[in-house]
Every structure is written in C-alpha cells, then in structure tokens.
Amino acid sequence: MKNSLLLLFVVFNLVSCKKFDQEIEPELAKKQTFIDTVENSDKDANGCLTSAGYVWSQLNKECVKIYQSAIILYPHANQTNEDETLNAYVVFSKEGGNEAEIFFPNTEKSHLFIRENEGQPWKYEDWQLIPWKGFILKKGEEIKFSGDGEFGPKVTGSDKIEN
Known part of the structure; x- marks a missing residue:
C-alpha cells in the first residue's frame, strides 16, 4: 500500500511538472526572443551599441x-559649432604609428589616413x-575641419551662473 501511494505520488509529480513546463516554455521563449531583439536591434554589424555612441x-x-575617445575637428567655417553631427573625428592607433582613422560627418564608414614618416601629414586620396x-x-x-588636438568636446560657453 505504501509503495502504491509512493508510486502514485511520484507519477503525479512528474506529470504535473511536465504540464507546468509546457505552459511556461512558450511564454519564456517569447520573452527571450523579445529581449534578444531589443539587445540586437541597437547594434551595428560589428556589435557596437550605436545608441550609446x-x-x-x-x-x-x-x-x-x-x-569621448577621439579628437574632434570642427567645421573650419564654424569653430563654435555645437552640433556634434557636423564634426569630424580622429582616432589614432593605440600602438601609435603612422595611421589615423577619420570619421566624417553624416557617413557610416570611416577612412584610414596614412603618413609616410613622422612629422608629415596623414593622407587619404586628396x-x-x-x-x-x-x-x-x-x-x-581648402581647410575643411580644424581642432585644438584635445580629446572630447571643447567648452564653448562660460561657467558663470547667469541671472
């Protein structure tokens, strides 16, 4: 009798757990698909989180x-420009060397500039x-962009509190 009750208890638990899992799994799958979609919809082809810059x-x-990690070059005709989408950005190799990467405004792909020797300009096409x-x-x-060579945006306003 005890064995029968024990067997009945074990079978009942196994059946009820399986039913519980079947009801939950589709809901979990939907949630995980949503999370994966949200996480990946904001990344570019290389996995960079574009909404975070x-x-x-x-x-x-x-x-x-x-x-934050590039030298900002402002449009030469408008050095007080505060619209970051109009600026060019320069990234240098971590190892130094003779390469510079330029991010032009309103373009998705950067361009690699090369210089032959130290002290010479970096070049790409013209x-x-x-x-x-x-x-x-x-x-x-023609000078298109210029900047002070500092990383990050320059402060263009005053730090005084206005009345």
Whole structure:
C-alpha cells in the first residue's frame, strides 16, 4: 500500500511538472526572443551599441565611444559649432604609428589616413590631416575641419551662473 501511494505520488509529480513546463516554455521563449531583439536591434554589424555612441574603429578593431575617445575637428567655417553631427573625428592607433582613422560627418564608414614618416601629414586620396596648432583637415588646398588636438568636446560657453 505504501509503495502504491509512493508510486502514485511520484507519477503525479512528474506529470504535473511536465504540464507546468509546457505552459511556461512558450511564454519564456517569447520573452527571450523579445529581449534578444531589443539587445540586437541597437547594434551595428560589428556589435557596437550605436545608441550609446559607440562606433566600430577599423584601426583599433574595437567599438569606441567616438565623442569621448577621439579628437574632434570642427567645421573650419564654424569653430563654435555645437552640433556634434557636423564634426569630424580622429582616432589614432593605440600602438601609435603612422595611421589615423577619420570619421566624417553624416557617413557610416570611416577612412584610414596614412603618413609616410613622422612629422608629415596623414593622407587619404586628396585629403590631408596636418598637425598644426592641433590638427587641420584639408581637402585639396581648402581647410575643411580644424581642432585644438584635445580629446572630447571643447567648452564653448562660460561657467558663470547667469541671472
């Protein structure tokens, strides 16, 4: 009798657990699919979280937060520009060397600039990145962007409290 009750108890538990799992699994699968979709919908092809400001650096082979880890070059005609989408950004290799990566405004792909020797400008097609009072980025003979050579945005306003 005890064995029969024990067997009946074990069978009941196994059947009820299986039924419980079958009811929960589709709901868990839906939730996991939603989570995976949300996590991946904001990433680029290299896995960089674009909404957090990360972009893929082909030079350093990693995601970088461009607004913090790059030298900002402002449109030469408007140095007080506060619209970050109009700026160019320069990333240098972590190992130093003769390569620079430029992120132009309103483009998804960066361009690698190469210099032959230290002290010379980095070049890409008819573009030149010249170290002078920071950096100047020229296309042909025309200066398109320039910056002070510091990482991150420069402070353009006053720190005084206005009345």
